[in-house]
Amino acid sequence: MEIIEKKIRKDWKEFILINNYKMQVNILNFGGIITKILTPNKYGKMENVVLGYKNYTDYENDPFYFGSIIGPVAGRIPQAKFRLNGKSYQLEPNEGDNLLHSGVIGFHNKMWDVKKSQNSDRVGIKLFYTLDDEKFPGKIHVEVSYTLTNNNDLILDYNAKSTKDTIITLTNHTYFNLSGNLKDTIHNHYVNFESDSILELDDTLIPTGNKLDTTNTTFDFRKSRKLGDGLSNNHLQHKLVQNGYDHYFIFHKKDENNIIVREPTSGRKLTITTDQPGMVMYTANTLEEGLELTERTSGKYLGVCFETQASPASLFYKDLPNILLKKDEVYKQKTTFSFEIE
Numbered sequence: 283m284e285i286i287e288k289k290i291r292k293d294w295k296e297f298i299l300i301n302n303y304k305m306q307v308n309i310l311n312f313g314g315i316i317t318k319i320l321t322p323n324k325y326g327k328m329e330n331v332v333l334g335y336k337n338y339t340d341y342e343n344d345p346f347y348f349g350s351i352i353g354p355v356a357g358r359i360p361q362a363k364f365r366l367n368g369k370s371y372q373l374e375p376n377e378g379d380n381l382l383h384s385g386v387i388g389f390h391n392k393m394w395d396v397k398k399s400q401n402s403d404r405v406g407i408k409l410f411y412t413l414d415d416e417k418f419p420g421k422i423h424v425e426v427s428y429t430l431t432n433n434n435d436l437i438l439d440y441n442a443k444s445t446k447d448t449i450i451t452l453t454n455h456t457y458f459n460l461s462g463n464l465k466d467t468i469h470n471h472y473v474n475f476e477s478d479s480i481l482e483l484d485d486t487l488i489p490t491g492n493k494l495d496t497t498n499t500t501f502d503f504r505k506s507r508k509l510g511d512g513l514s515n516n517h518l519q520h521k522l523v524q525n526g527y528d529h530y531f532i533f534h535k536k537d538e539n540n541i542i543v544r545e546p547t548s549g550r551k552l553t554i555t556t557d558q559p560g561m562v563m564y565t566a567n568t569l570e571e572g573l574e575l576t577e578r579t580s581g582k583y584l585g586v587c588f589e590t591q592a593s594p595a596s597l598f599y600k601d602l603p604n605i606l607l608k609k610d611e612v613y614k615q616k617t618t619f620s621f622e623i624e
């Protein structure tokens with residue numbers, strides 16, 4: 283087990299976690315961005331399974347949020363406005379009139395403090411950041427730890443506390459591509475998880491408040507389904523997001539859920555285990571063409587994000603996974619990414 287610390291530019295550092303089987307995870311102190319994950323394919327060849335930029339400067343103000351920590355509120359808030367305890371909060375919109383991934387106060391663009399940790403069977407870093415912005419309720423202290431084990435698990439643990447009642451739902455925005463070194467798009471990734479409903483979106487990608495039953499649609503992943511099925515399907519909800527998935531899926535269980543992702547050619551299997559009540563699955567429908575990535579140039583459907591989180595739509599509609607955090611209470615979320623071959 284090993285941690286390598288590399289100076290990138292100015293105060294940017296990259297922390298490289300390596301386990302005894304040469305699985306490797308690279309993380310920046312800027313945005314907590316995962317820039318690379320090396321895992322073996324079925325022949326034992328180590329390859330990168332995430333999207334990363336060739337040039338580190340491209341991570342600054344990245345409209346695609348590659349690999350970063352998203353918060354304090356992941357997802358979209360209509361009109362960048364919400365009410366809490368009878369008070370109105372107006373944030374700075376960054377997508378038309380709406381707010382995506384918290385905009386300028388977002389954690390994806392912040393320098394985080396870092397502490398390293400290591401013992402015989404795991405290696406990791408913990409990132410620290412305190413949000414203190416008059417436009418947002420409370421001073422919020424956040425800690426995110428990244429741990430790599432000798433079982434090829436990458437564990438993301440989030441913790442937060444606020445000095446006032448506030449809203450929070452954190453996630454990570456890594457784009458996975460299990461083909462290895464971006465050999466292929468994600469059409470041939472098979473995905474399986476327990477959910478029978480999504481939040482319906484309007485044409486600005488804001489939830490309408492309706493839950494759609496996914497039975498007999500390309501949004502039903504209770505049986506393993508190829509992502510390609512939904513990328514070229516005529517369902518209005520696929521069309522609205524520029525053909526693909528960009529929806530919040532509500533999980534069956536409240537405590538622990540698994541998302542299983544398989545890519546048969548490489549033999550890679552990724553199991554994501556989370557304590558979150560749902561996730562946004564985003565298939566890079568709007569990813570720009572021609573950006574210089576680590577192994578090739580970017581294109582539509584080159585990666586898939588599994589953004590495990592609660593839903594900001596709960597601010598406006600009842601009975602949705604809520605994002606309220608009471609003063610001095612502890613926010614926790616844990617999502618593990620386990621890599622295997624088969």
Ligand code: FUC
Pocket residue numbers: 345346347487528562564568589
């Ligand atoms: C996701 C999506 C958005 C957006 C962004 C880059 O989280 O929900 O639609 O395009 O990523």
